[in-house]
Amino acid sequence: MSTTFSTPSTLARYSGPAVFFHWAVFLLIATAYAAIELKGFLPKGSASRALSMSVHTWAGALVLVLAVPRLLWRLVRGAPAPEPGPRWMQLLGSAMHFVLYLFIFAQPVLGLLALNADGHLLTVPGLGIELPSLVAQSKDLKEILEDVHGTLGTAFYMVIGLHAIAALFHHYMLGDNTLRRMWR
Ligand code: HEM
Ligand code: HEM
Structure with missing residues (x-):
């Protein structure tokens, strides 16, 4: 897998915070x-x-709480240049990372909106503090949001699976540094 969708970087590996966030x-x-x-x-x-x-x-x-500093860190610090390999593989890796970033923002937001549209609030565990609703209660909206949230959730079983298989393929079959540099 490669990581080329933002600032090209001379980093040899992912930084500690990037590894922690991942x-x-x-x-x-x-x-x-x-x-x-x-x-x-x-x-x-x-x-x-x-x-x-x-x-x-x-x-x-x-996930959403961590996605914000994670993306900021990524934009400021960049990522290591892709491991040597065919251009198509690097572009595919880059596209996959972009889609995974979209997912970690979109999926929690859709879930939260679905919960609110169903008339429920997100309550902070232990403190009982309720976060304000982002949308008015609506059965139709709730059904649409739950559908999209559920479909995206199912689709991402596959995307995450492919991403993990690609990481293991790099490690065990190509023998490059891709997994090691995201490890610690
Ligand atoms: C919920 C699951 C996962 C999500 C949302 C996710 C997301 C991401 C994202 C967005 C990147 C790009 C990092 C960046 O540029 O900041 C990345 C890189 C990476 N991920 Fe994941 N990942 C997940 C699971 C996994 C798993 C299970 C593995 C290993 C088996 C893995 C291995 C890697 C590796 C090795 C990289 C670095 C790729 C490179 O340097 O080109 N990820 N991941
Ligand atoms: C990355 C984070 C999340 C993932 C991967 C995820 C994934 C899923 C999946 C796979 C389902 C099952 C859908 C189905 O059976 O059709 C689901 C249902 C649901 N999720 Fe999430 N979700 C996430 C975050 C959230 C958040 C933050 C909320 C609300 C604050 C939320 C609220 C819901 C609700 C209300 C349902 C419907 C539950 C039901 O059928 O009774 N989700 N989610």
Whole structure:
């Protein structure tokens, strides 16, 4: 995979903060997916089902919280130049990263809007503070937003999977530095 969609850089590897943001966001997204899948198996109206939903919304919201400083850091610091390889592979990697950046902003925003359109507010766990609603309650809007959020969520199982396979392909088959320089 390559990283060419912003400032060309002479960095040899990703900086500490970039590595932290990448893996923290990965863990939060994995948690959000696991929680929403688990919710489907829990009895309707149960406390465990409500907890699963809460873990989903909060893991997802934290993705957005980290996405902002992550993108700023990326724009200011740039990224290492791609590992040597065919141009098409570097461009594909770059396009993939761009789409993944879009996803970490769009998906939490869509989820939050869907929650608000359904008449619910996001409540800060432990503090009981409710974040204000961004849209008025509307059944039609809720259905559209949940549809788009769900479809994007399903599509990104595949995109994230391809991205991870590409990283492992670079590491094990091409033997280059791509995974190592995003590791620590
Ligand atoms: C939720 C899952 C993930 C998301 C949203 C994500 C997102 C991204 C983004 C946006 C970049 C570009 C970094 C930048 O330029 O700032 C990147 C790079 C990278 N990711 Fe991921 N990633 C995810 C999961 C993974 C996994 C599971 C692996 C490994 C198995 C992985 C390995 C890498 C590597 C090695 C790079 C550096 C690529 C390069 O230097 O060209 N990522 N990722
Ligand atoms: C990157 C973060 C997120 C990912 C990957 C994600 C993914 C998903 C997925 C895969 C579904 C299941 C859709 C379906 O079964 O059709 C879902 C449902 C949902 N998500 Fe998210 N989501 C994220 C963030 C959020 C956030 C931040 C909120 C709200 C604050 C949220 C609210 C919802 C709601 C209300 C549903 C519908 C639940 C239901 O069917 O009862 N999501 N999400």
